[in-house]
Amino acid sequence: MDSVTNRIHDFKSNASIIVKSFNSEYKKTPLRIKVIDAFIVYALLTAAIQFLYMLCVGTFPFNSFLSGFFCSLGFFVLSVSLRMQVDPSSTEFKGLLPERAYADFVFCGCLLFLVVWNFMG
């Protein structure tokens, strides 16, 4: 019994540490990145909601479900990529202009919409 409560206590304290330090660290990220982060979370949430809806209601227009789900997922992926590209703290993309990264993002987004629109049926 004791060990279990101990563990839970441990876990709780750990979790609070994580949340706290995450909050404090996250405040340092620039605003632009925060906006992208918000969009990422939004896209992920949309995907999750669609998936839940599919579980509850059924897959019937499978085309529509797939295209909707993949659309949100696709935007999630694209914006994660964008975030990694424009993140000033990363060293991998030194030579890349943020403008170029945004242009690529828009292009890929258009392509994604085209494909989804084609598949929606």
Next chain:
Amino acid sequence: MAFSLRLFSVVKYESVIHEFDPYFNFRVTIYLTKQGFYNLWNWFDDRTWYPLGRVIGGTVYPGLIWTAGVMFKVLHAFNIPINVQEVCVFTAPLFSAFCSLAAYLLVKEIRGRGAGLTAAAFMAMVPSYISRSVAGSFDNEGVAIFALVFVFFLYVKALNTGSLAWSSAAALAYLYMVASWGGYSFIINLLPIHCLASIFTGRLTAKLYIAYAPLIILGTLEAASIPVVGFNAVLMSEHFGAFFAFGILHAALAIRYIKDILPVKAYNAAKTLVLTSGVVLMSGILLLVLFYVMSSPTFGWTGRSLSLLDPTYASKYIPIIASVSEHQPPAWPSYFTDLQAASILMPAGLIALFWPLTPASLFLILYACTAVYFSGVMVRLMLVLAPAACCLAGIALHEAIATLFKGVHAARDEQESKPLKEDVKAKKPSKPAKAGFWSILPGFSETGRPIPRDAAIVGLLGLAAVALFYTWHSIWVSAEMYSAPSIVMQTRGGDGSIHIFDDFREGYAWLRYNTPEDAIVASWWDYGYQTTAMANRTVLVDNNTWNNTHIATVGRAMASPEKQAWEIYRALDVTHVLVIFGGFIGYPSDDINKFLWMVRIGGGVFPDIKEKDFLGEGGYRVDTKAGKALLDCLMYKLSYYRYAEASLMTTGQLGFDRVRNVQIGKMDISLEYFEEVFTSEHWMVRIYKVLDRPARDGKLPNPRSSRGKIRRGSS
């Protein structure tokens, strides 16, 4: 050069389309050019699979047909009046040239320009790929291999630059690949393997994510938009690997992100948190997937990919897949004929890739390893191996040349070997790599001490000889072995003269002009495409083997005694039966040799056909010791009907079969329910009419003379 090497077939024969499948593609292309792109999706073909028909638009990989159609339209837009057939004949050589370019780009991206050049040279001449892309073989593989290499190039490019634009370009190329060939599942499985390997060897970068994740999302949606793939893109097990790696990639990235942002202590706690929750989530999803997969009998795999993973699977359960010769495991010599020098240089290239091991070279290593395995299972997949082997051989050759030249130059600094200018140029890039590569060989020290000059020159000459032999071999192979269209046969007589057998086209032309428009022709499925394309008649089964039962029915009819076969054919409204017979001229791939497969496939659905009834003493034979059922069956009768007398004239022996080199077991064959209406010049194509009611007097009046009259009258 890649283009011109493949024109041997046009020079030697004429501009015809080869083999079986290309005839179908050709027919669909004609439809496309006449009816337009949109009608193709809705085309219901009633000329095949009688009485079922086939929805062409939903069951065909349209990439090749689009390509040819677009080329045709573009040429006509410039007012160049060209026939559809010419476009189709020259599509494959053109794309093999593109493929060399793609190989150059891929290897350049991995290893630098010199290696790219040698790889492209290998690619241009690799016999295995020539076999599928000679002029006239208008087959999916011709464009698909180009698409394959191009997807890999774009993926590696995205991996190196970390740019979303390249990644989406890779997704577009992937769309083209999916549209052209079922082999796209190779890509969708190879990429996750590479992704996982990168993660677990600690090479996770943001660039990997950018190259991989958008490709999976976009690629899956695109694949699902191609009707023949459809929902399989998310439902079949072949594709689950990609999603699995996708999930792992995200978990790994999340961990990395947290590591960057959190202090150490919190990181450790958070890592366990993410890992445990990730594992729980993944196992939940995995359970769901497993449940789904287990609920289907084949575990969600298609038969073809199952036979790849378990090489014995097809021969056990699906005789129809095993019956196609190109689905069988290759023999060792075929590696040598198909790859020649590349197969020797390949391991060296593989080792060279480890110095230095970048994510891109890791990709090529994985590609080569998996391709070697797959080609070991199926002859056809030798094609997938070919680009890998060429890239590796190109790298190996380049490294060797560069090292040897370094030896030459170090010994004497002036340039003696002017004639080999290209090689000198090729030497410049990737200098740090080669020292490491050669250091593994005994005798060359770690410091990259140059090789003695004499040895270097001998080595260079040796390499030049290898390259020359490779070229010579490839040209010989493409001229002699792979240019034969298998619809026009060519043999050399004892005096060196060349005989050309054009029996197939003779037979199909007879069908086209002498049978009613709605005639239904039964033949073994190999000849289905050709019959619909060249004779324009309805067939029962064709090379798109989607309905096993239907094929088994035809196999059963061929294996039954005459009366039963007649009943089966009447039930299917068949008016003509076509058999291919090679005993007269010694053409080995005729119906008698394929007959055991008919029995096996037929027996797979109808258990009353047993293979052992058809086997005589000591195996399959057609002489007097043949199995009793074989001597009675329809195929035997149709093949050898009236053959005994004919062979007396040519071979001097009654009923002597030149393919199997035996005297046939039954001479006086009479037909009650079928009537011979046509036999081609060399007896290769024999066509019989299915009679309405049995003929009363067993033997018919000599049909050969009456046939002569008909032909003279019609021509």
